[in-house]
Amino acid sequence: xxxxxxxxxxxxxxxxxxxxxxxxxxxxxxxxxxxxxxxxxxxxxxxxxxxxxxxxxxxxxxxxxxxxxxxxxxxxxxxxxxxxxxxxxxxxxxxxxxxxxxxxxxxxxxxxxxxxxxxxxxxxxxxxxxxxxxxxxxxxxxxxxxxxxxxxxxxxxxxxxxxxxxxxxxxxxxxxxxxxxxxxxxxxxxxxxxxxxxxxxxxxxxxxxxxxxxxxxxxxxxxxxxxxxxxxxxxxxxxxxxxxxxxxxxxxxxxxxxxxxxxxxxxxxxxxxxxxxxxxxxxxxxxxxxxxxxxxxxxxxxxxxxxxxxxxxxxxxxxxxxxxxxxxxxxxxxxxxxxxxxxxxxxxxxxxxxxxxxxxxxxxxxxxxxxxxxxxxxxxxxxxxxxxxxxxxxxxxxxxxxxxxxxxxxxxxxxxxxxxxxxxxxxxxxxxxxxxxxxxxxxxxxxxxxxxxxxxxxxxxxxxxxxxxxxxxxxxxxxxxxxxxxxxxxxxxxxxxxxxxxxxxxxxxxxxxxxxxxxxxxxxxxxxxxxxxxxxxxxxxxxxxxxxxxxxxxxxxxxxxxxxxxxxxxxxxxxxxxxxxxxxxxxxxxxxxxxxxxxxxxxxxxx
Numbered sequence: 001x002x003x004x005x006x007x008x009x010x011x012x013x014x015x016x017x018x019x020x021x022x023x024x025x026x027x028x029x030x031x032x033x034x035x036x037x038x039x040x041x042x043x044x045x046x047x048x049x050x051x052x053x054x055x056x057x058x059x060x061x062x063x064x065x066x067x068x069x070x071x072x073x074x075x076x077x078x079x080x081x082x083x084x085x086x087x088x089x090x091x092x093x094x095x096x097x098x099x100x101x102x103x104x105x106x107x108x109x110x111x112x113x114x115x116x117x118x119x120x121x122x123x124x125x126x127x128x129x130x131x132x133x134x135x136x137x138x139x140x141x142x143x144x145x146x147x148x149x150x151x152x153x154x155x156x157x158x159x160x161x162x163x164x165x166x167x168x169x170x171x172x173x174x175x176x177x178x179x180x181x182x183x184x185x186x187x188x189x190x191x192x193x194x195x196x197x198x199x200x201x202x203x204x205x206x207x208x209x210x211x212x213x214x215x216x217x218x219x220x221x222x223x224x225x226x227x228x229x230x231x232x233x234x235x236x237x238x239x240x241x242x243x244x245x246x247x248x249x250x251x252x253x254x255x256x257x258x259x260x261x262x263x264x265x266x267x268x269x270x271x272x273x274x275x276x277x278x279x280x281x282x283x284x285x286x287x288x289x290x291x292x293x294x295x296x297x298x299x300x301x302x303x304x305x306x307x308x309x310x311x312x313x314x315x316x317x318x319x320x321x322x323x324x325x326x327x328x329x330x331x332x333x334x335x336x337x338x339x340x341x342x343x344x345x346x347x348x349x350x351x352x353x354x355x356x357x358x359x360x361x362x363x364x365x366x367x368x369x370x371x372x373x374x375x376x377x378x379x380x381x382x383x384x385x386x387x388x389x390x391x392x393x394x395x396x397x398x399x400x401x402x403x404x405x406x407x408x409x410x411x412x413x414x415x416x417x418x419x420x421x422x423x424x425x426x427x428x429x430x431x432x433x434x435x436x437x438x439x440x441x442x443x444x445x446x447x448x449x450x451x452x453x454x455x456x457x458x459x460x461x462x463x464x465x466x467x468x469x470x471x472x473x474x475x476x477x478x479x480x481x482x483x484x485x486x487x488x489x490x491x492x493x494x495x496x497x498x499x500x501x502x503x504x505x506x507x508x509x510x511x512x513x514x515x516x517x518x519x520x521x522x523x524x525x526x527x528x529x530x531x532x533x534x535x536x537x538x539x540x541x542x543x544x545x546x547x548x549x550x551x552x553x554x555x556x557x558x559x560x561x562x563x564x565x566x567x568x569x570x571x572x573x574x575x576x577x578x579x580x581x582x583x584x585x586x587x588x589x590x591x592x593x594x595x596x597x598x599x600x601x602x603x604x605x606x607x
Contacts (some may be wrong), residue, residue, distance in 0.1 A: 031098030107241035121186035302551035311414035443508030
């Protein structure tokens with residue numbers, strides 16, 4: 001066995017022994033690492049040349065990291081080695097490889113994405129671009145769009161445009177910016193912003209796997225700020241997350257993995273599902289010992305990512321009660337009317353597109369509706385009303401007629417793997433944006449609600465008065481006083497899907513899709529949007545469990561092997577399939593890697 005530190009062959013302590021642990025990152029978020037490797041210093045010129053100059057203060061602060069290679073026959077690992085303890089006699093180290101090395105590195109733990117220069121839109125002047133061009137992503141190279149949106153604080157539509165009929169051409173019209181649209185605010189694309197973050201920290205990016213999938217290419221960050229604030233930089237509307245946090249949270253949302261090469265300053269991405277599908281299964285034939293144990297809740301809980309409930313972070317906007325409501329769907333199962341298909345559901349309930357406000361005992365308008373072919377629940381929701389006056393002989397009837405929407409519910413409920421009370425769950429902080437109805441003329445648009453820095457006075461520009469007293473951001477922030485809140489307008493990233501297709505007709509404005517079932521306003525038909533943000537639909541990529549395991553049955557196998565198998569593969573052991581948590585190999589200075597390996601496994605649940 002040979003260990004090279006900074007390209008120099010290090011001398012091993014006589015009789016030294018250490019363990020190398022290969023972990024499955026789906027359990028721990030780590031890859032490979034060793035327990036303590038000890039190198040002699042006193043009387044050892046080879047190691048003194050490598051370690052002898054180390055400053056003791058640096059060692060205490062755990063700042064000393066070296067490149068390291070471990071070679072033993074066909075076993076080869078390249079990573080870094082960090083000093084854990086040093087004296088005049090010897091130095092104790094730990095080797096880290098892959099994600100383990102990445103987790104240890106603190107390059108980005110104090111770099112915040114909303115403090116980076118992530119660029120700005122091409123223009124904020126409405127005279128410089130037409131609505132149709134501002135709404136078409138390819139005009140900016142899929143960098144950003146200026147979609148209309150409602151500021152929840154003021155109720156005003158930002159980036160509002162009016163449909164103008166062309167007198168010279170029959171049945172032709174175009175959009176022009178409204179008079180009360182003084183300037184434009186833009187929403188950037190997720191892929192573009194992620195590349196800009198890499199660029200801002202000096203790293204190149206290989207996101208080819210991401211770009212290959214069209215559905216992911218057109219994911220839109222809906223976070224933006226009013227034009228009146230004149231803070232057009234994209235970073236201003238992002239949460240106060242470190243670069244490290246951003247990529248961790250984005251992995252969870254995309255169902256993928258970002259790998260950082262800090263030496264080459266390069267970041268690559270791959271979808272986990274595709275990565276695991278490419279792994280060849282491993283058959284363990286030389287098993288010498290087996291031990292199974294039941295995993296208890298209060299001690300050795302299984303940390304397998306796919307065994308945890310996956311949920312979107314709760315939001316306080318008005319549509320969230322419809323977006324995510326597992327409690328409601330469970331509680332109303334005795335009031336569900338089930339249909340085989342979405343078409344059948346629509347045809348049966350089409351008369352309820354308008355409603356007189358009356359409730360009847362067997363009225364379907366008060367039921368929870370379910371369509372099996374799209375595995376989705378719906379409620380009938382009133383969105384507007386108008387007064388109706390009817391004459392009947394000598395009597396007059398005055399009532400309100402409601403316009404109703406067939407509203408999908410719980411599309412963004414959790415991916416529930418374990419419904420027990422103590423079940424672990426992981427929150428996705430890239431959440432579906434708030435899409436809601438405005439007045440009938442403009443239709444549905446994006447809604448946004450933001451906090452302002454520490455609840456300062458920045459929202460004065462959206463005051464109800466015609467001429468609010470304006471103040472600079474620096475002065476208003478100072479006047480607001482010192483607060484404990486983070487310096488951010490949004491604490492999460494709102495996501496929609498928008499490819500520039502003509503989702504808007506007539507006077508209706510464009511909006512990003514979040515619901516994957518798009519129903520016509522008159523309930524005449526429906527279609528499936530090109531992309532789904534659902535995580536509770538296991539037929540879709542984002543909701544699909546890759547490998548189902550029994551998280552309460554841990555099995556340890558000792559087996560003989562000349563190499564350490566890929567821990568991310570599916571293992572065939574004694575006629576059953578297993579997912580591996582980790583494999584431990586023992587290395588000695590004299591004999592290198594022992595053939596006797598120990599692995600921790602969980603049985604797969606067969607479907």
